[in-house]
Amino acid sequence: MAPKQLASSTLGSPSNTYFFTLAKAGQHFATIGSDDSLRFFDLPTVEITNEVKGAHSGLACLTAGADATTFVSAGRDGRVRVWDPRTAIKSPNLELIEPKSAGISAVACAGNFIAAGTESTKEGLGDVSVLIYDMRSPAQPIRSYAESHTDTITQLAWHPTQSNLLLSGSTDGLVSIFDANIPEEEDALMQVLNPRSAVHCAGFLTDDQVYTLSTDEQFSVYGLDKTGTTEEEPLPAHQFGDLREKLDCMYVINVAQQSFLPNPVVAFGHNVNQTLSLVPLQDPNWSIGSRVDLPGAHGEEVVRDILFVDAATTLTCGEDGHVRYWSLSPSDTAQQDESLAAPGLKKAKRNAKKGIERFAPY
Template sequence: MYLLNETCSFKVSDPPGTYIYDLLPTSTGLATISSDDTLRLLDPLTLTQIKEVKEQGRDYTCLKAVQAIQNVGQINVVAIAGRDGGVSLVDVRTWMKVGSVQTEGKAPILSLACTGSETGGVLAVGTELVNVARVGDQASVLMWDMRNLGQAVVSYVESHSDDVTELQFHPLHPQILLSGSTDGLLNIYNTTSPTEEDALHQTINHGHSIHHAGFLNEREVFALSHDEKFSVYEQDDGRGEGGEPRHFGDLREGLGGEYVADVVVRGGGSTVLGVGSHSQASFDLIQLKKTPPWTFAPETKNTLRGGHGSEIVRAFCFLDEHQTVLTAGEDGQVKAWRS
């Protein structure tokens, strides 16, 4: 086990009770969104605030990078979604809004994914289950061409029967999109197909409400439920065949802790889970490795001493060039940790 110590922090003091929802390293600093409807930019090394922009009434839910594949690591535009049904594209170099979209009926957005760049990519959103006039209850996956944000070019409205809580494009094949929902299903689509029925390539029943899901590599995906059930599944090979899933059960029993904040796929076969224990004021980073099979490596555990106190950690990320871990929590703080 390795202990990481807090080196500096930033706290939202006004209004009190503000949560930090997410954080994202960009070309100009560390972007964060919070429950006071504010996009902030922090110095990633000192965590001093550089800039902030408020959008009252947005009720932020998601923060994602918009970047061209050839410019990985140079994130200049971020996408921010909210329960108001809107997405804003903001250039963090100029703090200008460079684009926006709105869901029909202002359906609240719970998940967001981007592939490509703001001048030639795709923006996808997943909505809450809402009642649509003349249609009934509907949870949607919608996509826009970033070259023309006027109308959604893809609309999947039958594949999920409850809130769409996760979206992610395939890291190597951007036409492939994964969605996860509180209905317990993971769906994998080929977005080049003309109809929703044809696009739905594979459905995986995780059996529990999806909190996080994503691609571990070219062929395998993970699912983490809101009650901490974790599994790894293999994608259909196109012939209706795939490997046996690997079920880990409730991670609180296998890894300890009281909740799993997130799963971060770092590339090169490295995946890290953030496991928190608010009653013990601790937060652990534990690696998932394919040896094979997929197993956790508790001997590599990094413990962030003190965590965010008794409050829940919402998100974490890595600044490898500075050997630093950054965390954000419901205590309104962003913290930097080093060995």
Template sequence: MPNLRCCSSSSLSLPAESYIYQLCAAGPASLAAISSDNSLRRFDRSSLALLPDGLVKETHAAGVSSLCAAGDGLLATCGKDGTVKLWDARRAGAVAVFQADKGMPLLSLACNASSHSIVAGTELVKPDAFVLFWDTRSPGKTCRQYVESHNDDVTEIQFHPSRPSVLLSGSTDGLVNIYDTTVPEEEDALVQVVKHSSIHHAGFMQDKAVYALSHDEMFSIHPVTSADEDDSHADEVKAVEFGDVRPVLKAEYVVQVLVDAAGSYVASGRTSDRSLSLTPLVHTPEFHFEQSNSWMLPGAHGEEVVRSVLFDSESRTVYTCGEDGHVRLWKEEPASSAELSSIRPTKQRKEKGYKPY
């Protein structure tokens, strides 16, 4: 199992005892992070240095909860104050604000520039949890709401990678839902429901599959079905119930699933021996872990939990952040001739619940 080495580490000038929650690409030369001090920080991909004018100190009145790229150099954040905000590195302050009805706290967020869409998931606001839609061309109140599809916190929102009208939501109610957003009525727009357990992360794996990862590290993969005429991909993927993946991965917690053109990987860690690993998921013909090609990140973030991992396949660079309040940059060991492409699929101080926030 090849090792990556930590080439650079930065606190991004955060206050002591801060967590870094999430990383996001912010342009060809920069990344962004949100943290427990309620800030948004842009920094250089190579040096990890905080950029001039790269700090937004107070993003949301009640705390920031999610971050994503919004296209055209914009970043989007959502927060417990019931707002989504767009940020432009070229301008001070938020360039647009989108408001949830009654200030419902927002937990999860996705943007699609091609359809001018922002979608966010709310906390449970009894008796309902909401999936809220905005049109970026009309800042302000929502243009659509799904109010019946979940009955607990909506912890994940994601657009399909190639079909911007297809949307996924996941919730602590144990459901992963897939919608055709071209259909006006919520009941008819819901085209697939995957039953799992309390969703920590869920998402699409290219065009063919959807994964579900629970807060207790139960993991499963399912074929994507839809109302589209062409459902040929559903026959290519068989559902796999992995159960608790910690014993298989020899891990204490799972950070997330990484998906890009190079393949799919599960990032998992151990605080007891200060380690992080990236294990490829291979589809030949059923999905399974290719542990012999795992990449190890020794030292990880010390005895603290890793919160987010970002993989740049072009530069063969891995970025991590965690509860130690640092961002780290990882590359191949100089003595290793292996390349990150070797892990591509042949086709294609805290409580140990490790909840996101």
């Protein structure tokens, strides 16, 4: 029995609205749309429970807060806002301001800290920054790294176990690894990776491996530099090349990583075939596992995001203006779990910079 769609909704959005990001905080779910609204909804009905119209001017980012109870949004208005879905949500709980009023294009949360990346609005080399805010003293960012990228920041991610390490990816084709304990950017920049094309998404696959996916669907896995110097750029541990050829797809959405998934999952779509598909990446060589197709997907429109609710169900949103809730059939789930957690392939933590203290700027 194939995966099936359990529910779908436009969440009361106007026609021609599309949704481009999903997030989960506790038992609450949210999405952001091209109409600058932040919408909250329930499962399994996908019914809207609350809406913040005009959450930002140019709403661009949404993620769950590190406390797993709040949502963090950001926009081209140069604001980062924290929302608590357990309240009436008439206004944000907290607002952070980009000092130069630059638009914000990426956010990531860890502990009391929010990282924000800015966008470039001019042709050629731009003036962009990676900023770090402490929510306990939010008036100004406590870190500003403004020399490492020259174009819009598209991705930020904190290391899963070493919370002082921050990854940034940019349309300038570079991925940077910072030690956020260090104020001076020249010293804080630990490693630079060069996928040689604009970065669509990037993140930590393991404690000592980073993946990059470019806007032309080139996928690579790099080892983190063990010496902590930017001069020793490591060769990619594995280069997949163009995933469109390997996966028979038109575009790659993202790489899903959640605690209940044994392995990372690549999500990709095909507009002509009207499918959304999922494959696990199996360590140690990151081979591609069994494929699961969600037929119909979002029709001929692009799927913009996917969020696993648990190992058996997932949410998607897209440019058709719908949020859709899917069930992976028991047989497919079992097959996927088997391929994700093949015997002997569970990875050990592999000595990525041991003993570095947690981020403590004071």
